[in-house]
Amino acid sequence: xxxxxxxxxDKLKTKFISAWNNMKYSWVLKTKTYFSRNSPVLLLGKCYxxxxxxxxxxxxxxxxxxxxxxxxxxxxxEFRKDFISRIWLTYREEFPQIEGSAFTTDCGWGCTxxxxxMLLAQGLILHFLGRAWTWPDALNVxxxxxxxxxxxxxxxxxxxxxxxxxxxxxxxxxTVSQKETIRRHSDDREMRNEIYHRKIxxxxxxxxxxxxxxxQLIKYGKKSGKKAGDWYGPAVVAHILRKAVEEARHPxxxxxxxxxxxxxxxxxxxxIDKQCTSMASDNxxxxxxxxxxxxxxxxxxxxxxxxxxxxxxxxxxxxxGIIGGKPKQSYYFAGFQDDSLIYMDPHYCQSFVDVSIKDFxxxxxxxxxxxxxxxxxxxxxxxxxxxxxxxxxxxxASEEITKMLKISSKEKYPLFTFVNGHSRDYDFTSTTNEExxxxxxxxxxxxxxxxxxxxxx
Numbered sequence: 472x473x474x475x476x477x478x479x480x481d482k483l484k485t486k487f488i489s490a491w492n493n494m495k496y497s498w499v500l501k502t503k504t505y506f507s508r509n510s511p512v513l514l515l516g517k518c519y520x521x522x523x524x525x526x527x528x529x530x531x532x533x534x535x536x537x538x539x540x541x542x543x544x545x546x547x548x549e550f551r552k553d554f555i556s557r558i559w560l561t562y563r564e565e566f567p568q569i570e571g572s573a574f575t576t577d578c579g580w581g582c583t584x585x586x587x588x589m590l591l592a593q594g595l596i597l598h599f600l601g602r603a604w605t606w607p608d609a610l611n612v613x614x615x616x617x618x619x620x621x622x623x624x625x626x627x628x629x630x631x632x633x634x635x636x637x638x639x640x641x642x643x644x645x646t647v648s649q650k651e652t653i654r655r656h657s658d659d660r661e662m663r664n665e666i667y668h669r670k671i672x673x674x675x676x677x678x679x680x681x682x683x684x685x686x687q688l689i690k691y692g693k694k695s696g697k698k699a700g701d702w703y704g705p706a707v708v709a710h711i712l713r714k715a716v717e718e719a720r721h722p723x724x725x726x727x728x729x730x731x732x733x734x735x736x737x738x739x740x741x742x743i744d745k746q747c748t749s750m751a752s753d754n755x756x757x758x759x760x761x762x763x764x765x766x767x768x769x770x771x772x773x774x775x776x777x778x779x780x781x782x783x784x785x786x787x788x789x790x791x792g793i794i795g796g797k798p799k800q801s802y803y804f805a806g807f808q809d810d811s812l813i814y815m816d817p818h819y820c821q822s823f824v825d826v827s828i829k830d831f832x833x834x835x836x837x838x839x840x841x842x843x844x845x846x847x848x849x850x851x852x853x854x855x856x857x858x859x860x861x862x863x864x865x866x867x868a869s870e871e872i873t874k875m876l877k878i879s880s881k882e883k884y885p886l887f888t889f890v891n892g893h894s895r896d897y898d899f900t901s902t903t904n905e906e907x908x909x910x911x912x913x914x915x916x917x918x919x920x921x922x923x924x925x926x927x928x
Contacts, residue, residue, distance in 0.1 A: 552606075565822055580701065584703055586801045590763075590791050590794055591712050593856075593858075594761040606837065675826075676824070688712075695707060713729040727758060728748075756861075759861065760859050761791060761857070762859065768852075772851065773847065793805075794853060800818070812846055
């Protein structure tokens with residue numbers, strides 16, 4: 472009876488936390504994000520200009536949801552379609568109970584895991600679909616049925632906001648005609664892309680069987696002393712993602728791996744070894760690799776000297792974003808304009824979606840509105856991610872990033888380095904006990920990372 476009472480208290484507590492966080496963050500849904508027409512916008516390596524060729528021309532009333540309607544034009548729609556096409560993973564509620572806990576929601580504690588999922592999802596999009604891919608229905612997300620925003624609390628707080636748009640929404644012409652839809656779905660390439668689009672999202676479903684779902688990530692986190700309800704730092708999440716990808720046995724995922732930098736150092740030979748290791752003896756193709764680099768952009772506060780470097784990183788098409796945020800509040804950074812970072816916010820508590828059913832709704836996995844934050848507000852602790860399709864791509868990327876590091880380093884030491892050779896050549900332990908997901912060396916490193924302590928050069 473006592474245990475049952477404790478479980479009930481825990482459930483009530485999680486429901487309260489869920490409601491509180493929806494109240495706390497739902498105001499963001501009501502706010503507009505303003506973009507300047509005079510400065511380019513960079514989104515994961517793609518550059519967009521919003522300036523009119525004809526300065527006297529006005530922007531149509533419904534061409535953009537969160538952009539200054541009367542001063543921005545150019546390729547606004549292309550930017551919106553590109554942004555909305557990125558996979559958005561947020562707090563969820565009412566999902567299957569996490570093993571060893573009473574949690575059926577990650578509201579209030581799972582934001583860094585969610586931003587880590589978003590970064591990995593972008594890496595998988597590059598791997599399977601390419602950077603040029605956009606979701607054909609992206610511009611229709613705002614017109615989706617309000618029931619897809621399934622958190623009752625969010626719906627209550629955004630009702631007035633949706634009502635204010637309803638008059639304009641009725642006037643909006645459908646982006647894709649019926650004929651175009653038929654033609655699109657008859658195209659083999661589009662069909663293949665849609666299959667992979669859904670497949671990638673399903674890998675992040677909130678169920679114990681989803682390869683990169685919250686349940687699996689928490690299971691791997693236990694190996695580093697973390698449990699459901701704990702706060703996860705960007706560096707710990709990087710190692711958890713690596714283990715999740717390494718342990719995935721899905722045939723489609725045998726051609727990709729993850730490498731996590733050690734103490735702000737990428738050992739090139741270690742990366743190439745991972746790319747050249749194949750599960751199948753007859754497969755001689757290089758593996759793609761997602762490189763994750765946990766770094767610290769200053770002491771207690773972010774050093775603004777690193778701003779140009781962060782901009783440079785987000786200007787690369789093979790960048791898969793940054794796991795970062797404000798102190799104890801994680802965001803997925805995907806771009807910038809001037810000195811402001813563009814991000815996706817995981818702090819919306821939406822209802823569980825069963826991704827195992829056919830044609831599950833996609834709308835809640837795509838963010839309709841970009842947000843901006845001053846670089847100065849960024850927490851210094853973050854993890855930077857890159858995707859390289861093969862060994863040749865990795866060598867090219869390491870050369871390009873090294874040049875960028877040298878240019879941006881105003882002091883003697885760069886933020887991180889690429890080093891030739893293996894980590895073992897520099898007295899680092901690189902062997903892993905097969906009976907344990909983390910080696911003793913990794914456990915020590917993760918323990919240090921969990922307190923977000925970094926060695927500052």
